C-alpha cells in the first residue's frame with residue numbers, strides 16, 4: 001500500500017469514528033428524555049434493573065425526537081402489528 005493510500009484509509013477511519021461519536025452523543029442526548037414507563041401498558045421502567053435495561057426497547061421517532069419505551073410484551077405486540085401491516 002502506498003503512503004497516499006494509507007493516508008486516505010486513515011482519513012476514512014477518522015471520518016467513520018466521528019460519525020459514530022456524533023450518533024452516540026445524539027443517542028445519549030435522547031436517552032436523557034427516556035420515559036420512565038412503557039408506552040403501551042404504562043408499566044414502570046426501572047433504569048437500575050439490568051434485566052429491564054437489556055430487554056426493554058427504545059424507539060426513537062427521528063422527525064419529532066420522540067422517545068418511546070416498550071416493555072418486551074408490548075414490543076412483541078408492536079412487532080406483530082408491524083408484521084400485520086406489511087402483510088396487508
Ligand SMILES: [Zn+2]
Nearest residue numbers: 038041071074
Ligand atoms: Zn408494556
